[in-house]
Amino acid sequence: MESPFSAKMVFSSEKRTAAADAKRCAEHYDIYNDFPELPELIEHRYAPKSILVTGAAGFIASHVCIRLAKLYPQYNIVGVDKLSYCSDEEQVAGPLADCPNFKFVQADICEYGKMLTLMEEEGVDTVMHLAAQSHVDLSFKEGGPQQFVLDNVLGTTVLLEVAKKLGVKRFVHCSTDEVYGEGSFGDRVDFDEAAPLNPNNPYSASKAGADLMVQSFYKSFGFPVVITRGNNVYGPHQFYEKVVPKFIAQLHGGRALTIHGGGCNTRNFLHVQDTASAFDAILHCGEIGEAYNIGGKNEKTVLDVAADLLLAMGLDQQSESLVKFVPDRAHNDACYPITNTKLCALGWREKHGWEFGLANTVAFFLKQLSSEARDLSKVLEAHPMHRASDVKQPAQKRAESAASTMASETESLSYASDNASDGEDLNTKTIEAMPSEVQVLRKASRFTSLMAFASKVCYAT
Numbered sequence: 001m002e003s004p005f006s007a008k009m010v011f012s013s014e015k016r017t018a019a020a021d022a023k024r025c026a027e028h029y030d031i032y033n034d035f036p037e038l039p040e041l042i043e044h045r046y047a048p049k050s051i052l053v054t055g056a057a058g059f060i061a062s063h064v065c066i067r068l069a070k071l072y073p074q075y076n077i078v079g080v081d082k083l084s085y086c087s088d089e090e091q092v093a094g095p096l097a098d099c100p101n102f103k104f105v106q107a108d109i110c111e112y113g114k115m116l117t118l119m120e121e122e123g124v125d126t127v128m129h130l131a132a133q134s135h136v137d138l139s140f141k142e143g144g145p146q147q148f149v150l151d152n153v154l155g156t157t158v159l160l161e162v163a164k165k166l167g168v169k170r171f172v173h174c175s176t177d178e179v180y181g182e183g184s185f186g187d188r189v190d191f192d193e194a195a196p197l198n199p200n201n202p203y204s205a206s207k208a209g210a211d212l213m214v215q216s217f218y219k220s221f222g223f224p225v226v227i228t229r230g231n232n233v234y235g236p237h238q239f240y241e242k243v244v245p246k247f248i249a250q251l252h253g254g255r256a257l258t259i260h261g262g263g264c265n266t267r268n269f270l271h272v273q274d275t276a277s278a279f280d281a282i283l284h285c286g287e288i289g290e291a292y293n294i295g296g297k298n299e300k301t302v303l304d305v306a307a308d309l310l311l312a313m314g315l316d317q318q319s320e321s322l323v324k325f326v327p328d329r330a331h332n333d334a335c336y337p338i339t340n341t342k343l344c345a346l347g348w349r350e351k352h353g354w355e356f357g358l359a360n361t362v363a364f365f366l367k368q369l370s371s372e373a374r375d376l377s378k379v380l381e382a383h384p385m386h387r388a389s390d391v392k393q394p395a396q397k398r399a400e401s402a403a404s405t406m407a408s409e410t411e412s413l414s415y416a417s418d419n420a421s422d423g424e425d426l427n428t429k430t431i432e433a434m435p436s437e438v439q440v441l442r443k444a445s446r447f448t449s450l451m452a453f454a455s456k457v458c459y460a461t
Helices: 013-027 060-071 112-121 144-166 202-221 243-252 272-285 302-312 316-321 354-369 395-406 415-419 426-432 436-453
Strands: 050-054 076-081 102-106 126-129 170-176 225-230 232-234 257-260 266-271 291-294 299-301 323-326
Touching: 013 302, 013 354, 050 060, 060 076, 060 272, 076 112, 112 144, 126 144, 126 272, 144 170, 144 202, 170 202, 170 272, 202 225, 225 272, 232 243, 232 272, 232 354, 243 257, 243 302, 243 354, 257 302, 266 272, 266 354, 272 291, 299 302, 302 316, 302 354, 316 323
Parallel strands: 050 076, 050 126, 076 102, 126 170, 170 225, 225 291, 232 266, 257 323
Antiparallel strands: 266 299
């Protein structure tokens, strides 16, 4: 396939000026103390007292915790995370070290007893559920669908049961635009919140299953739920498996950008701080029983993202040698067009433009990569070599593996090696190490959930 980058890129003077201006603005922006404001927000319908935020050491949830803890000091914020391979407690512990209204607890949302005790002790009246397996590529791996169902469907169900038992007043569930299925370039229709769920991969099927469980608690028990369905999010704290930080890390390490397929699939990107402000708006102003799409105005092809990052990092003159096309993932939806009219009616507005958001993100990751101690060698391959069941590296292991990350600028491993004998499903070992009664519960939950979603899961090749 002929590369669109076979010649040096040509950017307009306006584009270069916008990128340079954004870089200067980003240098003076503090993501831990500067937040998008919501001056047009309608009057608050709800005032929480004690909020449980799941996935708090992850990407979006860490920013939700930071925003809520700093803008609403009267709220008690409890962040919970099991600390998987893509989590980092420091993403909240550092920025919120001086916030007495924030507390972090390491716990697995799938463990009913622990969640019941924690929420009861903290007097939780509100749940913002953002913890999830979310990397589509990992859902295609052997054992991936099982892990996604376990974390996304069973985990959500455990939280719903605990929250219902304790009389929680508002349960905000974070879903994804991917539950609507694939959009079309030729016959463009923007999905609104009433569109049917039609997921095309194991990840989106597991999120659709969680959505349906949340809806069932509203219909069956009158439980106060609100659902969000968002576009692609990017920004500081995102793990390197996702396209923007992965491309930044590849370029930082002297690698070529790995473009899946032809790179013409589009995604609509929203900066994580704008996403956190949307959760703020929905928490306080959203209506019970409703769903809200969270989307922005930055629809980009993967090639667009690659070009803009090369420009932002000053590497656009080397573009012909820094782009590599690789086989596509098992199934790659063309686009996910959604409308955010319902969210905007609450008074929410996107504040960070694409150029500024990208400059802010590049600055953050270049600083982080200069001291990154985690082994990123498997994550930065064209197709990820890690698994959804991987756990966070211990501090000593991270230190030992730092050198291997820097030394991994070799030829990419074959995608076929995903099926190598050393790719044993770690989750099987984890379950076998559990008490027998927990093994039975989890395996039964897996089986019934997988059977329920089998008709929705599509492996397209």
